[in-house]
Amino acid sequence: MADSRTSSFSSASRKEHDDHHQHHRLSFPGMHFGRSTKEPPSFSPAALYWKLESPPLVMYGDHQTSSGTLLSGQLFLNVKEEDLEVASLDATLSIRVTQKRPFANHCVDCTTQRTELKRWELLQHPLVMAKGEHSFPFSVLLEGHLPSSMEGPLVSISYEFKAEAVPRADLSPLAPIKFEKTVDVRRSLPTSEAPHHSVRVFPPTNIKASAYYPHVIHPIGSYVLALRLDGIAKLNTKVNTIEYWKLKKLTWKLEETTRTIAPACERHSPRLGGAAEEQQSKKGVIRSESRIIGEKTLFSGWKSNYTNATDSLVELELDYSLAKNAKYACDSKSRDGTEVTHQLVVEMVVSQEWAPINRPSLVTHTGVGRILRMHFGTILTERAGIGISWDNEAPPIYQDVPPSPPAYSQETIFAEHSIAELMTPLDGAHGGGLSRSSTDVATAGGSGAGARGA
Known part of the structure; x- marks a missing residue:
């Protein structure tokens, strides 16, 4: 009896529980889940x-x-x-x-x-x-x-x-x-064959930098800047010593500067009353940002000569280019105020040393150093390739054609003379012989037969 009552109660409660869940079950008849939701693409005529x-x-x-x-x-x-x-x-x-x-x-x-x-x-x-x-x-x-x-x-x-x-x-x-x-x-942009020459003096020292570099570069390729430093040695006669400026470190950077004017729309542009509203210019704010698209630091690779105070110099050839996978924009300038410019920045760290005149190998560091910085204006542009401007390669248009064909010169008009008289004989009259043209003229005159018969 207990088992049958328990089973009847459990079946009744299970049925009530199923009816309750079926009553509160949510139904979305318009939604289909799974692969059946993929609609076929619409056909375009x-x-x-x-x-x-x-x-x-x-x-x-x-x-x-x-x-x-x-x-x-x-x-x-x-x-x-x-x-x-x-x-x-x-x-x-x-x-x-x-x-x-x-x-x-x-x-x-x-x-x-x-x-x-x-x-x-x-x-x-x-x-x-x-x-x-x-x-x-x-x-x-x-x-x-x-x-x-x-x-x-x-x-x-x-x-x-x-x-x-x-x-x-x-x-x-x-x-x-x-x-x-x-x-x-x-x-x-067009390139120049001759490199640019720049000279820079760094006071209060006597150091003079002379540089030869290409003014126009391209995104792909490597370029050379030839640099020479003079005046790096100074003779101090009071104490019989020579003071040197020795190059310790060199860093080059290719900087790109973008300048633009962010305009304001009609909603954010201020309104002026009266006649000034018609004359107002479009409002905007100037934005400027710089980024480095190539750089490298060198601690060696240059030639130096410190034999005496007059012939002391430093020479080097600096190879520079854009960094690999660098994001760049070529030089441009537009009427809306957008402008992109580039420059090559070279920074050199020099330290001061001195040595006796009679013992130049005995070098002493003074602890004095300077940073020499130079800026070279550079134009970054695309390569022209083998193409030329469209107006140079276009064929002539109808307006370029002359109004009529060229006229014949007066010298070639055969109105009064025959062609035989104007032609140059191939077997010219040498030794009293008649030419072909003279024979033809005599025949045309009517007396050629009598002459031949005589």
């Missing part, structure tokens, strides 16, 4: 892609003298269905400037500025297209004052090409077909 026909976009020269670069290509619309109606097909090329330290944090308009450079309306009206590929050519001249593409610590500049086609069916528009690409625009 057409696809967009492009093919560039112009060479790599390189601006030759600075922003004041460069003629720019030419971008040309074709935009293809691949129609996958029969008789697809396309309502519009547009393409744009714009420049995007992204401020990494904007005027106002967390403001989209202060962070990103877009400027449209060119817009193409490739379809003037709706058109029904057959199945297959349809090409639409486009071209634009990027003016020389525009900045090159860059990625810096304060700002990034990029060129964006966007195309959009809007198909429709039964007069109702379908999902637009989009195409986006980033265009890389570079700048190459």
